[in-house]
Amino acid sequence: xxxxxxxxxxxxxxxxxxRVQAVAGVDLEVRAGERVALLGPNGAxxxxxxxxxxxxVTPDTGRVVVCGHAxxxxxxxxxxxxxxxxxxxxxxxxxRVREFLELFGRLYxxxxxTPAVQLGLERFRISQLASAMGNELxxxxxxxxxxxxxxxxxxALLVLDEPTASLDPDVARRVRLGLERLCDExxxxxxxxxxxxxxxxxxxxxxxxxxxxxxxxxGSPAEVAAHFGQTDLEEVFLHLAAGxxxxxxxx
Amino acid sequence: xxxxxxxxxxxRHSFALLRAPQRWFDVxxxxxxxAVMFGAIGVYFSRQxxxxxxxxxxxxxxxxxxxxxxxxxxxxxxxxxxxxxxSNLLNLMTTPLREVEYVAGVVLFGLVKLVIGVGxxxxxAIGLFAFDVTDLGFALIPLVLILLLVxxxxxxxxxxxxxxxxxxxxxxxxxxxxxxMPLSGVFYPVSxxxxxxxPIAKALPTTHVFAAARDVIDGEPLPWEQVGLAAIGTVxxxxxxVAYVLAxxxxxxxxxxxxxxx
Numbered sequence: 001x002x003x004x005x006x007x008x009x010x011x012x013x014x015x016x017x018x019r020v021q022a023v024a025g026v027d028l029e030v031r032a033g034e035r036v037a038l039l040g041p042n043g044a045x046x047x048x049x050x051x052x053x054x055x056x057v058t059p060d061t062g063r064v065v066v067c068g069h070a071x072x073x074x075x076x077x078x079x080x081x082x083x084x085x086x087x088x089x090x091x092x093x094x095x096r097v098r099e100f101l102e103l104f105g106r107l108y109x110x111x112x113x114t115p116a117v118q119l120g121l122e123r124f125r126i127s128q129l130a131s132a133m134g135n136e137l138x139x140x141x142x143x144x145x146x147x148x149x150x151x152x153x154x155x156a157l158l159v160l161d162e163p164t165a166s167l168d169p170d171v172a173r174r175v176r177l178g179l180e181r182l183c184d185e186x187x188x189x190x191x192x193x194x195x196x197x198x199x200x201x202x203x204x205x206x207x208x209x210x211x212x213x214x215x216x217x218x219g220s221p222a223e224v225a226a227h228f229g230q231t232d233l234e235e236v237f238l239h240l241a242a243g244x245x246x247x248x249x250x251x
Numbered sequence: 252x253x254x255x256x257x258x259x260x261x262x263r264h265s266f267a268l269l270r271a272p273q274r275w276f277d278v279x280x281x282x283x284x285x286a287v288m289f290g291a292i293g294v295y296f297s298r299q300x301x302x303x304x305x306x307x308x309x310x311x312x313x314x315x316x317x318x319x320x321x322x323x324x325x326x327x328x329x330x331x332x333x334x335x336x337x338s339n340l341l342n343l344m345t346t347p348l349r350e351v352e353y354v355a356g357v358v359l360f361g362l363v364k365l366v367i368g369v370g371x372x373x374x375x376a377i378g379l380f381a382f383d384v385t386d387l388g389f390a391l392i393p394l395v396l397i398l399l400l401v402x403x404x405x406x407x408x409x410x411x412x413x414x415x416x417x418x419x420x421x422x423x424x425x426x427x428x429x430x431x432m433p434l435s436g437v438f439y440p441v442s443x444x445x446x447x448x449x450p451i452a453k454a455l456p457t458t459h460v461f462a463a464a465r466d467v468i469d470g471e472p473l474p475w476e477q478v479g480l481a482a483i484g485t486v487x488x489x490x491x492x493v494a495y496v497l498a499x500x501x502x503x504x505x506x507x508x509x510x511x512x513x
Binding site: 015017022048051054055056057058072076077079080082084086088089090091092093094095099103104106107108109110111149159 | 253255256258259260262263266267270271333337338339341342343344345346347348349501504505506507509513
């Protein structure tokens with residue numbers, strides 16, 4: 001993808017689960033090389049939005065296009081350009097790290113995933129885990145392996161759900177540096193959800209705040225904070241979580 | 252369909268079997284127990300009857316063929332359950348892997364399990380009861396093919412049920428076969444069933460397969476009309492199973508049931 005070209009375009013996404021309107025009309029665009037955070041309090045609709053962007057959940061209305069491929073019809077082609085990892089996902093128990101990564105390399109169509117696996121393990125400095133079984137890893141190590149998995153196919157769009165939730169500050173920093181290097185070197189666009197506002201301010205150049213299933217702010221961290229009359233994203237988050245959001249306009 | 256993805260899934264399931272001793276219960280222990288139990292029952296009743304009958308052959312042929320059905324169904328259903336047990340569904344659903352490639356990969360490795368399972372029953376029957384099911388000859392080929400297709404169809408139905416109601420439906424991987432077994436006349440003709448159950452039994456494709464096998468044991472040629480009925484029933488069942496699992500997959504995506512598996 002050419003830098004600046006949209007890799008993800010979602011328009012008017014809506015999703016209702018029985019009596020709950022989880023997402024109530026989200027528009028989102030992510031461009032090649034851009035690092036975007038999708039933020040919001042628990043229950044704001046972030047994960048449902050991510051699942052719709054990944055084709056795992058079908059929106060009631062709206063449209064998702066990934067690298068020119070519309071979901072759900074062209075889901076398989078679209079996912080060739082996407083990597084996904086979530087901090088809460090375990091690794092299959094009966095696979096070694098290398099086997100797990102090679103499995104996913106092959107699912108992305110690589111006939112020999114070994115070099116990509118090696119590169120990924122080195123990028124996040126976890127080569128020593130290659131022979132470990134999935135159930136022997138700490139939650140932080142599992143998260144790192146998940147991120148390596150998500151980057152094996154050199155995705156145009158990397159989607160990370162709560163990637164640093166279980167990481168200590170040192171490992172979280174290593175993840176952030178690894179992701180920055182990946183985005184800079186390969187032009188990968190990043191879409192990340194997190195509750196760690198400091199991490200987000202360091203990593204992302206744009207944040208999209210969701211509250212009650214709607215986008216209530218979209219801009220740089222400083223712009224969003226200024227829009228809500230707060231000093232930083234942490235304060236914006238607390239402001240929205242307390243239910244004091246009023247206007248719903250974008251900065 | 253990309254062959255590399257199919258092979259990757261098959262390889263993933265080979266690791267799951269090799270590294271989980273409890274998985275060998277379905278594949279080797281249960282077939283062994285079944286062969287010993289039904290062979291011994293056959294020997295006992297043959298002696299009680301006081302004459303040479305085909306009792307042992309009926310029972311052992313029945314259990315060997317039932318294990319074709321069992322291994323085909325259970326390998327597909329438990330293969331999918333392996334993903335739910337390890338919370339791997341979301342990982343898989345966010346790759347380019349297509350549903351048909353996933354099923355093909357699980358079925359491919361399921362054939363290995365089937366060879367081990369059916370091979371175990373067959374070898375135990377030969378070793379302990381001097382009964383070789385391959386004496387049935389080429390008649391086995393269409394019968395085994397139909398049972399394979401029925402087993403995979405039932406496996407798809409179980410996957411559809413798990414997609415619909417969650418892990419609570421997992422018991423049906425084995426429970427469905429426990430219903431099918433007595434109704435299919437695996438060891439006896441349909442006429443031995445209570446009259447009320449006979450119409451249900453006759454509607455099952457498996458019933459005609461086991462009836463055809465008993466005809467062959469009795470020295471008659473393969474009854475093609477029974478094979479034909481079984482084949483028609485299998486095509487209907489397979490079509491319904493594919494339609495059902497696709498409908499449940501649409502429902503799974505529509506209702507966001509992935510949240511049950513993370």
